[in-house]
Amino acid sequence: MAGFGWRVGSKLQRWGRSCLRSFSSAVIPSHLENVGFIGLGNMGSHMARNLVMAGYKVTVHDINENSMKKFADDGIPTKQSPLEISETSDVVITMLPSSSHVLDVYNGSNGLLRGGGPLRPWLYIDSSTVDPQTSRNISTTISRCHLKEKRGYAEKPMILDAPVSGGVPAAEAGKLTFMVGGLEETYIAAKPLLLSMGKKTIYCGGAGNGSAAKICNNMAMAISMLGVSEAFALGQNLGIKASTLTDIFNCSSARCWSSDTYNPVPGVMEGVPSSRNYNGGFTSKLMAKDLDLAMASATGVGFKCPMGSEALETYRKLCEDGSELKDFSCAFRHCYAGKDEE
Template sequence: MARFGWRVGSKVQRWGRSFFRGFSSASIPSQLENVGFIGLGNMGSHMARNLITAGYKVTVHDINENSMKKFSDDGIPTKQSPLEVSESSDVVITMLPSSSHVLEVYNGTNGLLGGGSHLGPWLYIDSSTVDPQTSRKISTAISRCHLKENKGYVENPLILDAPVSGGVPAAEAAKLTFMVGGLEEAYLAAKPLLLSMGKRAIYCGGAGNGSAAKICNNMAMAISMLGVSEAFALGQNLGIKASTLTDIFNCSSARCWSSDTYNPVPGVMEGVPSSRNYDGGFTSKLMAKDLDLAMASASGVGFKCPMGSEALEIYRKLCGDCCELKDFSCVFRHYYAGKDEE
């Protein structure tokens, strides 16, 4: 069993259990002050910005030089590799597209673990959506490492898998929900950091459980979006306006996030991807990736998911039809051939 070395009953555990009740930039504990953020995509860029707004000292890295330039132009320190980020950070957060990217950032050349078994940061938080096996693999690797310096409040480096829900709008508004796996004391200590980027953090259990919760959440979200889109398309074919059907759904038993918050029908709701030609949201490519993770995980435990499997095939077809960079709600128009409402 991996030895995390957390000093139960010590100063840091008491801090972790009490401090998250409320904080301001003036009261950020020194253990969390210097944050490295790796992955400045649609989600990560907003998350990093919210940390900066909250008063954290943030250093960033991304393989996309243009993404880094947007931060350097604002005076935010940038680094050329994950390893360089780790050298100036107490905590490192990663927000990456896939399992392969996560493994590369942690284990690759100039990766976070590239400096050997003695690490500078005491806490790593991976908010990427990956399979639970990848999260547990990274957790095992971290548990075998040691800290370069005696921190006094923790003996060995720790890691949390903390994927998010809420999409780009919630990332921008700091209203994400974090699903967190790992040592509970580490979760409690990290909670003020998470709540500067989100509205809620939920502890899911040991290493990999946050990732497991996320792929289950996204599978349900995909299936829900398909069901709502199919119902709207049927309604239109039966002569019912999507706006009327939306009003009915949202005050009856069909109400769900896909109908009342992220409506897939163009012209029904402002500020969602369907109102801007399905641009600027959670792409169909990423949804297909997450469904693939869910189906692979289900296969690994011998569990059949017929609706999840069908959802995966539909999103694969969408990607094959040149919709991979469109928001996943484009399934309404491009799969069910829905027509725009006036």
């Protein structure tokens, strides 16, 4: 891939800047127009709809027929396999629950790369949260593939690992942050597409670096949520209302996303999972999965993460206790037995 980047780097940079100019004038470049989207869960469904609203020609696939029916009912084309998505798309975006799902969608019997033959899509973007090695392995596989038709802006198919931050509310509002790994020239070229689903993109370096940034972010988020939850529970046991403690946290050194944007105490903040019995949002099961990825990656480089390890055990226990589908902020209720605001 390095040689490829050297050959077409300046061309892609010029093309990327042209994309940005075109995007700013509401004209979608033809090489970004036909987008296949795979994975219509809590996050992906909103991301795909934002692409439709931005004017892209979107075709979708999910193993859940009910999820696809919602799109079909709105006149959005659906396909029955990743392979079928690949056959009609210039760009393919995947938003899937785990590394195993990503590998199956890319390498399975009806996957995007079936047989390793020439490919129609010039760009693949994986926004799933997976381990960095999975991202790098898929990047290596794609680097060995060829395009069915060479294009002026791409001589070989390319891939970006581009996981997101912001949760379901940001996905719905089109305000996600993308952490992107891959060739920088490819990142520049894809930026208009990413910004139709988010408010910010951050280039993290080579293949797998976006995935590495994401698992570090989620580890910090989990640890923060547990710390904030524990502090709220202690405050309530000492006679301080959670709403009062929230006001204090949010104008002092304890302020963080878990206190001012995603408060875990029921009755304190509207529009967050804790206000609806921890339904919706980012599940404890997914948080446990992401922490497991982070700990496995840490082990792979010989680095110890004691707080990350403790957070993983906490979320595993939450899942075992029946809260795997509850939002991860339910740690407040289940781990610390806090009292709801009256």
